[in-house]
Amino acid sequence: MKLKQCVFAVLACLTVSVLADDKPYTVVDGYKVDAKTMEGFRTWRAAACDRCHGANQEGLVGPSLINSLKTLSQDEFVKTVTEGRLPKGMPSFGESQQVKEHINDLYAYLKGRSDGAITRAKVEPAK
């Protein structure tokens, strides 16, 4: 391979690996997560989203968030949780200090669950 082609191939690889690494969470062994994702889980617990979306996020009276987050964008997620969809039974969490503060952490945790990377609902801090 000529040097120019070689350099180009290396750059292409680096670009791909950077693009692939855009996940908002990190997880080891399916349940040991980074500090922010851990805050997301604590927020999920504190806000008791499981009452309607199920302890494993697979849906109850509310839809499965495992499915929803495969297509819902982060912006749509933030809007839905902050404003709610009151006529449809999804409450607004705009008044919750914890949810407001950790909305992106909450998204990270649920996205990890939806991606199948976080393999159980109860996570623990990575050492």
Ligand code: HEC
């Ligand atoms: C009182 C029951 C209830 C609680 C508590 C609740 N939800 Fe919901 N949620 C719903 C219902 C019902 C819907 C479906 C609304 C609709 O049909 O558009 C929904 C929809 C959603 C959606 C949009 C799903 C989609 O596919 O468009 C997200 C995201 C969501 N909830 C996240 C949360 C989070 C995060 C919490 C906790 C902070 C929470 N919900 C707490 C009932 C609830």
